[in-house]
Amino acid sequence: MKNAMEEVRVSAAWVAGRSSHVLVDSSGIEKVVETIQDNIPKVEWDFEGIHYFDNGPLTVQYLFVLDALNFCFWPDKDLNYDNLALGLKEALEKDKSVFDADQLQKYTGPQLRKLLKWPRPLPLEDERVRLLHEVGFELERSFGGKASNLVESCGKSAAKLVSLITSHFPGFRDHAVYKGRQVFLYKRAQIFVADLYGAFKGQGYGEFIDISSITIFADYIVPAVLRQLGVLRYSSSLASIVDTNNEIGSGSEEEVELRACSIYAVEKMRDLIRRKSGKQVLTVELDLWLWSFGVQCPSLPYHRTLSIYY
Ligand SMILES: Nc1nc2c(c(CN[C@H]3C=C[C@H](O)[C@@H]3O)cn2[C@@H]2O[C@H](COP(=O)(O)O)[C@@H](O)[C@H]2O)c(=O)[nH]1
Secondary structure: OOOHHHHHHHHHHHHHOOOOOEEEOHHHHHHHHHHHOOOOOOOOOOOOOOOOOOOOHHHHHHHHHHHHOOOOOOOOOOOOHHHHHHHHHHHHHHOOOOOOHHHHOOOOHHHHHHHOOOOOOOOOHHHHHHHHHHHHHHHHHHHOOOHHHHHHOOOOOHHHHHHHHHHHOHHHOOEEEEOOEEEEOOHHHHHHHHHHHHHOOOOHHHOOOOHHHOOOOOOOOHHHHHHHOOOEEEOHHHHHHHHOOOEOOOOOHHHHHHHHHHHHHHHHHHHHHHHHHOOOOOHHHHHHHHHHHHHOOOOOOOOEOOOOOO
16 A cells, blocks of 8 residues: 555646646746755745744644534635634633634534634534534544644654545545546545644654655645646636636536645656756655745635635
8 A cells, every 4th residue: 555645746747747727837937946956945844934833732633623624615705714723722722622623523513603703604614613523533533632643643754744644534525537447645644744743843743754745735726826827727718617716516526636746746846856867856846946936926726616625
C-alpha cells in the first residue's frame, strides 16, 4: 500500500496525463523557474499574524479545528480565511475550553456563527457544524479528545499523519473518481501538517522527517495563480466558466483537473528548480508563495465549487 503522499502524487500525474480542460504548460514552468530559481521566494508562515499560538497542545487543537473548517469561503464575498483563523483565535483566547472534544460535538450553526462573530449564516454552515461534531467525536473516541495525541501517534511522519487523519476523519478524506479511477488530493489533511510545521517552525509538534513529501494544497487560489503565471492553460469553455464566476460541479472532470494539474505542475516546478540550481525547495514553501501571491490579487478569477474539501 503506497503511503498517502505517494497516492496524491500518482493521482496528480495520472490526471495530468489525460486531462483535456486544463493543460500543464512546460514552457510556462520553465519561465517561472527561470525567475525564481536564484532566490526562491520565502513567505513567513502566519505573515498576517492571525493565528493562535502557545507552543503547546492547545495550538494543535486550534489548528485541527481551523483546518476542519478551512474550506469554501467564496460564496460570502466578505468572508475569507483570515476571518476564520482570527475568529477561532479570539474565541480560544476568551475561553480555553471552546475546542474541547465534548464541546465540539455540541455546536449548532448559530453558536459557530457567534464564536466567529459572523453576522449571517456561514457558507455550507450545516456541513461545517457536522464536521466539527465529527472531529469532536473521533478525537474523543480514538485520541483522548486531543489532536496533540493524534499528532504524537504519527512518529514524526507527515505521510503517516495524513493517513491517520484521512482514515479516522471522513471529512478530511479529499478524493474523487476521475475517468473511473479514484484519485486522492487530501488538501485539508496536508495543510494541517503544513500548519503544524509552520506554526512550530519544524520543532516539537511541527517536526516531520518527511515534510518534503507534502504536495501543494489543491484549493481554489493556487490554480488561478498558476494560470496567471502561464503554468496552467484552461480550455476556452473552462476559461469562460471561470471568468464569468459560474460554478463548477464538485467531482466534475474540470474541477479534478484544476486541482490535480496544480499539484502536478508544482511538483514539476520543484524538479526543474532542483535540476537547474541543485536547490532542494520544499513544496510547502512554493505553496505558501503561490497562495500569498493569489490572495494579494483579489481580482484573480478563481473557480467556484461548493466543496467541503477546500
Ligand atoms: N494552497 C493553500 N491554500 C490555502 C492556504 C491558506 C492559509 N494558509 C495559512 C498558513 C500560512 C499563511 O500565513 C496562511 O495564514 C488557506 N488556503 C485556502 O485558500 C482558500 C481561501 O482563500 P480566500 O477565500 O481568499 O480566503 C481556501 O480554499 C483555503 O482553504 C495556504 O497556505 N495554501
